[in-house]
Amino acid sequence: MPPRRAVTGRSQEPRQRFVEELRLLRAQKGDSLRQLGDVLGWDWSLFGKMESGQTIGGPEVAEALDQHYGTPGLLLTLWELAAADPTQFKERYRRYMTLERGAVGLWQYSVSRPPGLLQTDEYARDALAGGGFTDQELNQQVEARTGRRKLLDGEGPPPFRAILSEAVLRTSLCDAQAWREQLEHLAESSERPNIVLHVLPFGAGPHSLTGTDVMFLRLPDGHTVAYAETDVGGELIEETSRVERLHRAYDAVRDMALPPAESRKFITRMLEEMPCEPST
Missing domain, CATH: 3.30.870 (Endonuclease; Chain A)
Structure with a gap:
């Protein structure tokens, strides 16, 4: 069983703590990303993205990693905390x-x-109005949502x-x-x-x-x-x-x-x- 990590201000951030744990466990195991992918059956690039913080993957990936590293429940718990993080x-x-x-x-x-790609300005405004925005923020949110319609326009x-x-x-x-x-x-x-x-x-x-x-x-x-x-x-x-x-x-x-x-x-x-x- 890997040693317990020290709790620091940085490691208390759910997503960052999850990323740090992934890196530490793989380093201790001595696996390359490609080896990890071969053993667990996922594309190795997924683990690279998880370790860089681009994605946290899914719960089944965290469970498979727990089993691989011999850390039952640890990574799944950290995954759940990261997934629940509002940021x-x-x-x-x-x-x-x-x-x-x-x-x-x-x-x-x-x-x-x-x-969202098919919402009118008034629908978007009504749908977003309950979000607790100031008038300026609401206008910005409406513009951002309705601006997505441009994706379906043009040549x-x-x-x-x-x-x-x-x-x-x-x-x-x-x-x-x-x-x-x-x-x-x-x-x-x-x-x-x-x-x-x-x-x-x-x-x-x-x-x-x-x-x-x-x-x-x-x-x-x-x-x-x-x-x-x-x-x-x-x-x-x-x-x-x-x-x-x-x-x-x-x-x-x-x-x-x-x-x-x-x-x-x-x-x-x-x-x-x-x-x-x-x-x-």
Whole structure:
């Protein structure tokens, strides 16, 4: 069993402590990153990214490392602390945004709100208004979110496929006009050549992505990463095996969803069901 580490101000930072422990344990074991990858069955680059702090990997990786190093529960506990660190969410999301800007293909499943790439200014403002921002901060957040739409504009934009749970179309804004504009924007977006929308009706039944928003990014090198978000936080997933499992779940949900033409009609019916605005 490796000696107990001294607790320092730096090592009390969850993410940094996890990184330090990974480096120390591998140095003591005498493994190279490639040897570690060969033994545990993951691409060795994942361990390099974990030791540089670019990612913390997943819980199954921490468990495998615990077993390899003979430190039962230590790395998994440190992983859980790092994952719960509020700064971790911000770092993961910043990296995700960087990757999104360079993506050559995107596909998403949305649980209860329109994808950020397809939100109108008013929808984004209403969705962000409860975040405790000052007026200036709120304006900045809205600009940052709606600015992402530029990714789908211009010459040669990347293809984007989104599956919308019916809850997305049923969870309306209090401002009826702003909600109508959001539905109209979805309907118009579905007619663009680089955007494909599917609606997953309530009647499709339960599935493996219930409660999880997930976005996949295909990067210029052909690699795919995923960003999964639940009510308690988000996680950037770069490990190939985990991305593939999520991708299979996404494909199964897409098979349950309505085809694009029927989905467009579904959104149009939602617009027709809205009460007419009172005449002035």
